Amino acid sequence: MKKISLIVIFSLILLPVLSSCKDKKAEQKEEEAVETEMVAESQEESPMNGLTEAEKADGWVMLFDGTTSEGWRGYKKDHFPAAWEIVDGTLHMLGSGRGEAGAKDGGDIIYDKQFQNFTLSLEWKISEGGNSGIFYLGEEKLDYIWKTAPEMQILDNERHPDAKLGKDGNRMAGSLYDLIPAKPQNAKPAGEWNKIELTVFKGTVVHKQNGENVVEYHLWTPEWNEMVAGSKFPALNPDWADVPAKGYIGLQDHGDDVWFRNIKIKEL
Known part of the structure; x- marks a missing residue:
């Protein structure tokens, strides 16, 4: 009888403990599954020229749909230049071989909305010996956008002479x-x-660029003004350092073939 009583007592004690352990393990598995799902969602690749649901919820907006030039026009123009085309889901500048002189109906293009605080994301591909650029905070008042806007350079570093010009x-x-x-x-x-x-x-x-921060600077500071003063820009536009707080995003026609895709922006 004593043995049976002990077994009953131990059963009464252990069963709730075992049951509690099972419940905790089940909860832990559920939590792990949710975490795995969240990680998978965060690592979900964006569709070509499109957004994931997570990106949409985070405020990202496409500036190029992969099939039309909607939203884009030529700098100081009311139409989309014929020297640019939409092909295979890319914005493609047809190289003229004429440098900044460009083709007859070419020239830089801008997105027809001004942005202030933002993150712009895109992919670019340049032709051999090619040169292009991405402009931001641009104004539409002089003959070229580069006379008013900072530029993130696009270049074939191996072949284009600009890679060896400038400084450092x-x-x-x-x-x-x-x-x-x-x-x-x-x-x-x-x-x-x-x-x-x-x-x-x-x-x-x-x-x-390609996952690494490669440039950081601060507009409108004494350091900025000093740096610009020592460059070629003041000779082209005395007010170049006075970059506006809000401006256009532009893509450059430098006479070379260049392709852009997955162009999206998040306003901050």
């Missing part, structure tokens, strides 16, 4: 053109896709 590599891909070199210099060769993120927030600007 400040004309190579990812750089703040002619002012601050991209470090580390991690651009991929001509013909390969590069991914960039460009953040502007209350005067702080960061260039990110």
Whole structure:
């Protein structure tokens, strides 16, 4: 009888404990499953020229749908230049071989909305020996947008002469053109896709290229004014350093083939 009583007592004690352990293990598995799902969602790749549900919820908006030029027009023009085309889900500049002179109906293009604080994300691919750029906070008042706007350089670093000009590599891909070199210099060769993120927030600007921050600077500071004063820009536009707080995003026609895709923006 004593043995039976002990067994009953131990059963009464152990069963709730075992049951509690099972419940905790089940809860833990459920939590792990939820965490795994959340990680999977956060790592979900964006569709080509589209957004994941997580990106939409986070405030990202596409600036290029992959099939039309909607939202884009030529700088100081009311139409989309014929020298640009939409092909295979990309915005493609048809190289003229004429440098900045460009084709007859070419020229830089801008998105027809001004942005202030934002992160711009896109992918670019340059042709062999090619040159182009991404402008931001641009104004539409002079003959070229580069006379009013900072530029994140796009370049075939291996072949284009600009890679060896300027100072300390400040004309190579990812750089703040002619002012601050991209470090580390991690651009991929001509013909390969590069991914960039460009953040502007209350005067702080960061260039990110292929997953690494390569440039950081601050607009409107004494250091900024001094740096610009020592560059070529004041001779072209005495007010170049007075970058506006809000402006246009532009893509450059430098006479070379260049492709853009997955262009999206998040206003901050």
